Amino acid sequence: MTTTPTPNLQVPQRTTAVRRSGGGGLASVLLLCVIGLQVWSMLRDGGSSANVSVEAAAAAPAADERALAMKLEDRNLPDAAVDAWEKHLAQVSLEARDEAAIRYRMGKLLQQGQRYQEAVGTFYRAEQLLGEDGGDLNRQITIRVRECLSKLGQYSDLSREMAARAEVSDDDTSLKGRQVVAEIGDEKIRVSDFDRMLTEQIEQMVAMQGGVSDADAAQMRRQAHARYADPQARVEQLQQFVASRILADEARKQGLEDSPAFRRQLVESAERLLASRLLIDEVGKRGTVTPQDVDRFYAANVDRYAEPTTASIAHVLCATEEEAREVIEAARSGGDFAELARTRSLDTQTKSDGGALRRPVTDGRDFVPGIGQDAAAYAAIMAAARGSVLVEPYKSDAGWHVVKVTDRTERLEKSFDDVRDLVERDARAARREEATQQYIRELFEVRGVKFYPQAFVGEETGGSSSNE
Numbered sequence: 001m002t003t004t005p006t007p008n009l010q011v012p013q014r015t016t017a018v019r020r021s022g023g024g025g026l027a028s029v030l031l032l033c034v035i036g037l038q039v040w041s042m043l044r045d046g047g048s049s050a051n052v053s054v055e056a057a058a059a060a061p062a063a064d065e066r067a068l069a070m071k072l073e074d075r076n077l078p079d080a081a082v083d084a085w086e087k088h089l090a091q092v093s094l095e096a097r098d099e100a101a102i103r104y105r106m107g108k109l110l111q112q113g114q115r116y117q118e119a120v121g122t123f124y125r126a127e128q129l130l131g132e133d134g135g136d137l138n139r140q141i142t143i144r145v146r147e148c149l150s151k152l153g154q155y156s157d158l159s160r161e162m163a164a165r166a167e168v169s170d171d172d173t174s175l176k177g178r179q180v181v182a183e184i185g186d187e188k189i190r191v192s193d194f195d196r197m198l199t200e201q202i203e204q205m206v207a208m209q210g211g212v213s214d215a216d217a218a219q220m221r222r223q224a225h226a227r228y229a230d231p232q233a234r235v236e237q238l239q240q241f242v243a244s245r246i247l248a249d250e251a252r253k254q255g256l257e258d259s260p261a262f263r264r265q266l267v268e269s270a271e272r273l274l275a276s277r278l279l280i281d282e283v284g285k286r287g288t289v290t291p292q293d294v295d296r297f298y299a300a301n302v303d304r305y306a307e308p309t310t311a312s313i314a315h316v317l318c319a320t321e322e323e324a325r326e327v328i329e330a331a332r333s334g335g336d337f338a339e340l341a342r343t344r345s346l347d348t349q350t351k352s353d354g355g356a357l358r359r360p361v362t363d364g365r366d367f368v369p370g371i372g373q374d375a376a377a378y379a380a381i382m383a384a385a386r387g388s389v390l391v392e393p394y395k396s397d398a399g400w401h402v403v404k405v406t407d408r409t410e411r412l413e414k415s416f417d418d419v420r421d422l423v424e425r426d427a428r429a430a431r432r433e434e435a436t437q438q439y440i441r442e443l444f445e446v447r448g449v450k451f452y453p454q455a456f457v458g459e460e461t462g463g464s465s466s467n468e
Contacts, residue, residue, distance in 0.1 A: 062091035078113035082106050100129035104137060107144060123148075152228050153206070153221040154199050182242055188244070197241055198228060207280055209432075216428075238411040279436055286435040297427040298416050304426075305419045309363040311381050312407040314355035315370050316340055317347040317399050325392035331389045337404045346399060356406065363411065368403075368447035371396045381405055 032388060069084035085106050089099065103126035110119035123141045130138055182189040202224040206217050228234050243328025257261050298305070314337060318324040331337050345351040347370070358370040366378035376393040382407045386391060393400045416423065443449075 009321060020062075026293075062088055065091060073109065073421075074187070078109040079115075081107045084111075085109075096131075098130045099139065100126040100134070103129065109142075111144060111148055114151070116151050120145055120148045146439070150218075150239060151200075153203060153218070153225075154195070167256065172294050174365065182238060184242065184245065189238075194234070194238055194241070196327065198225075208276075216424075281440070282413050282439050283432050283435045286439065287428070287432040289424070289431050294420075294424050294427045295416070295429065298423045301423075301426070302413060305414050305422065306411040307409070309382065309411045310360040310409045311384070311405050312360045313357055313369070313381060314338070314341060314404045314406050315347070315350070315357060316345045316369075316402040318402065319346060320400050321395070324402050327402045328389060328391065328393060331402065331404065332391075337389065355404070360409075368394075370398075371401055371403075377403065 065084050065088035069081050072081035072084055103122055107122035118242045123145050127141050179191050180188045181191055206220050316327050327340055339352050341355030345355055357369040361368055361381050366375045368377045370372050371377055371394055380390050386408045389404045393402055
């Protein structure tokens with residue numbers, strides 16, 4: 001029978017010789033150092049590889065967002081492109097000039113998307129990143145900011161922007177718009193506050209027009225702001241703003257805001273404002289005018305734009321009809337009409353000028369200067385030749401008038417190009433009125449509105465009228 005040896009599980013003991021020599025201990029230390037260096041090298045290489053992987057992982061989305069932003073730009077989708085660029089900037093760390101270039105690019109996209117306020121803010125941020133050494137990019141930013149302010153209708157702010165750019169000292173330009181122009185107790189109103197209130201008022205005025213083109217609206221804004229370029233005009237408008245604020249505050253202090261009468265007026269005003277707001281929006285959509293509409297309007301209203309026939313006249317004012325007929329006989333017999341007026345007219349204001357009246361008689365109106373509304377006198381004057389004395393005198397409250405036609409201008413038609421601006425304005429006004437009436441009639445029909453004007457007739461006659 002073979003016996004299986006029992007394994008020796010005890011740790012071998014070092015011999016005394018080995019302990020005494022110390023060689024084995026040094027070898028162990030060296031071995032441990034080698035192993036440690038290998039481990040450190042492995043860890044170092046592994047850590048470097050891990051960092052590269054993290055950086056690569058971070059760079060990939062940033063590159064993707066940049067590519068996406070450029071693709072969205074190519075597809076003419078400015079809003080989405082701006083969002084992609086914003087995400088790209090959040091994922092990378094760029095030099096100030098490189099970030100400024102992207103911010104400028106974003107500003108252009110915002111401007112393209114008509115987000116002008118955000119565009120201005122983005123341009124200014126790009127300008128801050130560039131500092132004073134922005135070169136051509138700073139000049140481009142200046143142009144873009146001015147374009148955006150113009151689109152916003154903030155012409156006062158545009159003027160301050162242009163003035164600030166013209167200044168040499170940054171300290172001076174930093175004060176633009178921050179100067180205090182009025183104080184209401186502790187509240188300070190600055191130039192920028194005034195410009196904001198002025199712009200809001202002008203925008204309300206433009207909005208009330210309704211149906212005007214973008215170009216016409218911009219022209220209205222420019223003209224309105226131009227009126228306030230004069231410092232005195234700005235002072236007067238500022239005083240109106242402040243007076244309105246003070247009066248309203250005082251009314252609140254006196255409790256007028258809670259009075260029943262004010263509440264009723266507020267409700268009525270709210271209804272009018274709501275109706276006006278609805279009409280502005282609706283007529284703005286319906287009341288557009290095309291160039292063809294303007295041409296047709298001119299063709300249908302040529303007479304409106306023609307210069308009418310006019311007749312300049314002189315007169316001799318007499319006390320009686322008999323005296324007036326004597327003057328007519330003398331004048332038609334070759335007498336000097338101007339001399340007759342100086343010697344025999346009762347009109348002290350015209351006799352020294354030979355009886356000449358400053359205002360002419362105009363075709364289409366039966367008003368005669370010096371006489372008043374007189375269809376017979378008007379007809380005779382418009383039919384008379386230059387230099388002729390009318391055969392009949394005409395009576396007014398002042399007396400009897402002997403009339404001479406001293407000059408005539410015949411009707412003159414004007415070409416469309418001569419009156420283009422006037423025709424366009426009248427065509428827009430006519431279209432707005434037409435669109436307004438049409439929209440109201442539609443609402444009347446939808447809401448089942450009925451009118452019973454005979455009820456007023458019944459009130460006047462004392463009779464009764466029933467709608468039953």
